[in-house]
Amino acid sequence: MRTPRTRTMILTAMVGVLALAGCAGGDGDEEEPPLGQTPKVMRPADVPSLPMNQYVLDEKEMRAYTQAQAVLSRRCMERFGMSWLTDAQVTADLPNLGADPVRYFTIIDAEAARLHGYGDPDGQDAKEKGGTGGYEPTAAERAVYDGTAKGVTDTAGKPLPEGGCAAEVDKEMKLGGAEGVNPLTVGNEFYSLYAKVLRDSRVTGAFTNWSACMKEKGFAYQTPLDAANDTEWKSGAATRAAIAVATADVACKQQHNTVGIWYAAMAAHQNAYIDKKAEHFSEVLANKKALVENSARIMQGA
Template structure:
């Protein structure tokens, strides 16, 4: 079993959020209820991903830089603790290798948007394999003894000052430091999962389903039959990401119809409305999330910058 390289099993939880949110979502369900749909403010004209305004959720999600700094700080603190017990631990390089980028990627959330990407890659992710799994080749593998000190399962262990290993081991010590100033019970690293519950509601909204029907009719005139953009993106022929000739043909037609009908602009406007309403409804919670995120980012910067 590979040891956790970050705080609270960082990669395990974060990857789940990243894959769920920013993959070409095969599952369009999620959320529920028959509440009155939220009001749309404006519908942007979207011909490329650069035309999309920020989604409300973006300020609450860790950026790639934030996540890298947080993970690096966890590695720094972990080594300090482990060295007190005469042991080694994972390097910054190993800890931060192949971390997912939680920054909102509209080309994944709204399936494919950019014409150039469609022509060059079809539905494949040009950023890489996109599976959210970390590569482990070349990484340091802790010994069983090191793992036991890190997770606190070791018995009768004292550090160089004669202090006994605390409950939860070095992992708990690191978490305590990096969580300082945050709100108890708030896991800012997984907040993206909360917004994923809205994904199904957005797809079922009448304004989106109408936009998809028009997109589907447009695509049919080009010789392809798909009910929704998700169906096209997740065709079993290329769901694994292969940029085949067939995938490129469909993706190119897909984007052309989206551009002509402003499908993504409508889709975005509805998603923005649901996210905004959700945040307003849980205003106190998201204030805590934002405060916790800021605390974690500051703590990480202090550790890396040597402010302690």
């Protein structure tokens, strides 16, 4: 289980891409950025890192940040005679804030399609292995952490700071960074481009070729998103029908390099957005650097 503040920030950062995809439509006259190199994608490992990834915490950095936050949280809570979550508990189910190829481009791996259809065996394993050891903060502990407790003083007689331990931790973690910029939520800005990419003529053309290929195999879907979100297997059940469609889906993507073109368009739109907001993203990088350095400093002194 994560701390309440960390959980809120991470959930904000992990806005559902497929939900945004449903907003696609209109704006057909928007200027489309030129494509860079179009990779040949036959498996997830063939998908290059997207431009957004340099601005968010990778898996290792996210773990270090979360552990450092847990260390500071416990120090603060202990001053008020309270317990708090361990490192293992706060890092039990951390997301990767970088761009997951499957989340962006639906199923890519032929073997995964053959075995699991559109299911997510890794996600299920993580759910089964996760957990918080049965510990849940009490109402009193939560009140001290989020600052809603009244008349509370620490072992030195000092009152609970405004915003509680959560605010104290945030302040320490952000030392040296730019005010008002949060690398943990900047991913939302890039996710907001997703629907625009789906309207890109290069992508719609790739989907048209993919759809024709699927039709030849006996399946009527306009886009890979339609196939992945079919209500018959949206729950992730690896039914015979789901496996048949997923297998055809991957084969058609490979035949027409659907994901390669889709990636190239996504990267082009992200690069154009970064160029447009260069000063903002310079501050994002500064804040990310501060979070990484502060995390290392805190863990070294833990």
